[in-house]
Amino acid sequence: MATLRIGIIMHGVTGRMGMNQHLIRSIVEIRKQGGVTLANGDRLLPDPILVGRNAERIAALARQYGIERWSVDLDKALANPDDTVFFDAATTQARPALLKRAVQAGKHIYCEKPVATNLAEALDLYRAARAAGVKHGVVQDKLWLPGLRKLQLLNDAGFFGQVLSVRGEFGYWVFEGDLQPTQRPSWNYRSEDGGGIILDMLCHWRYVLDNVFGKVRSVSCLGATHIPQRWDEQGKPYRATADDAAYATFELENGVIVQLNSSWCVRVRRDDLVTFQVDGTHGSAVAGLTDCWTQSRVNTPKPVWNPDVRQTHDFFDDWVKVPDTTVYDNAFKVQWELFLRHVAGEGEFRWNLLEGAKGVQLVELGLQSWKERRWLDVPELTGREGA
Template sequence: MRTQRIGIIMHGVTGRMGMNQHLIRSVLAIRDQGGIALKDGSYLMPDPIIVGRNADKIEALAKKHGVERWTTDLDAALANEDDAIFFDAASTQLRPTLLRKAIDAGKHVYSEKPVSEGLDEAVAIAKYAKEKGVKNGIVHDKLDLPGLVKLKRLRDSGFFGKILSVKGEFGYWVFEGDWMPAQRPSWNYRAADGGGMVSDMLCHWRYVLDNVVAPVKSVSCKTATHIDRRWDENGEVYEATADDAAYATFELEGDIVAHINSSWCTRVRRDDLVTFQIDGTHGSAVAGLHKCYSQHRVNTPKPVWNPDQPQTLDFYADWEEVPDNAVLDNGFKVQWEQFLRHIVEDAPWHYTLTEGAKGVQLAEAGYQSARERRWVDLPDLEI
């Protein structure tokens, strides 16, 4: 079996998301399956080098997972011409500088989101990558979740008829950290460190709505810091200055109205940690991370409002589960395979840093809307 190597510089993969989803379940999973089958009959084999500041932590991670190469010297890693790709999953604040440095070193770049904390910076780095002629990508992990794959399949088939509206519910209770340790890092709740629900999640909702439903045209957003005091990883109390909830309404192309509640201060009583419901003239569907349920108009019950007696209809029973009909792999891994094919075979790739800038644009517009208590339009970006 012929194989060809592709070197990947992976920065910031000691964190939960970078380590679990990108290193272990994507790049190493591709390696362990024998690589990616290419059109010419060969296999593409990723060869990662992991980079971080803490030598002991990086070395331990490398040894645990059979990664032969690791370093604390990012400049030396970027100088190695045998490694073609730079990936970043570290701090959003440092990301534009790191991506620019990697682009200057001639690397193709792939990064977690948001691509930056501000729109001007996001547009600038997207333009820079385009000018330098390097291939580039932004993680868009929600799109390859099985639930959303099925939801998009329904849209593409015409199942919904005319789409009318979208309802999204996202989030769960993140413990404050006093009597129960918090399950998210403390920086997420400090504005000065780049925390905030809007900056964290509206970039996701941009590509989900754009690609699964219709392009976003404007936003009206209300933010909140419901819990203003939390406890950090060392048990020290700190002031929570970032928004921990966002209640956003979007106008989409085609006069579609979407509303998504995002909160770290809600207790879950729904099918999954995130659910999206699309309602159309011919049918409706609800998707979580993995499952999707649909209800066609011919299967829609006819409830009658009667507050004087308990409800007799089981509203869940009238929905049918949408089958997988295909092997649906880990969404992060699917995107890594797509991006690697884009690098070596020039396979189609839509999710460039320009798409990342669109996510930052929506987050910035969401904050502007909350400050000014008004709708904010999203003009086309010139990149």
């Protein structure tokens, strides 16, 4: 069986997400395993070129992980016909223009979310890629998290009966930067630089809801900037202009009610940094990033309200952990492998730029809902809007 090279231009991999999840835990690991196996037994081996503005940083990163090629010249990289895929994990604001350049150069494109800061740009990008005939995909990693895959399995098996509601809690305390260093980049908290938790997280929640629980019909969202001043990477104070918390309620087409809180200003007292509780007529489940617990109808306790007596019943003991019935690989790596197979002509890849645009659509509606303090319907998105 043959080993087939696939050249990938990787842009924005000196940042936290691009470096850790896409370069180190995805492409480097795929290379270590000898590539992606195709249906005929051939192996598709990624040959990345790292592209960035800082030559010293990009060269050091390439050396550290055994990547032979790097460059600070994006135009030259795009002009190389031997590299057929362009990947971007840099800033959201610059993403549409970068991806447009890659499309014009005939590259297949794969990118982080959000695909743009507004719906018009997101749809324009989708139409450009479609017109050019290139293949395109957007990172929707949460769908391959073990916890969510277990929830999906329970749903497919009919465990819940009729699903009634979903409640999600996401976030943790991001340090302001004065008492101890912050663990997220300062631009996340400046709206003028593309920051904001609504822009960041409602893109995630759109594809999670659409794929796991049901299509989103309407949204009500309240944002907040709880911490008005933070300190940047150089220890200098700055005004936080972006929302750092979002409290959203969604109605799905199947009647399920979803409440999702997202916050960088919350201290964790739950099973994981994100948890989803699904309640149905026949059972309930709570999932984190990796684990999932269930409680069936027949195993549900019968609590009695009595505030005058200390609670002695441990309600956590009433839940049963879902076992690992398969090996769960890194979620980003799994989607990378699917996209590379798609580029090679194997399988559909539904997580495309139109799906990415749906996330941006929900962001815009969430921001509008916050501004106007009202519920908003979510229109069906076909990709032809505004053309």
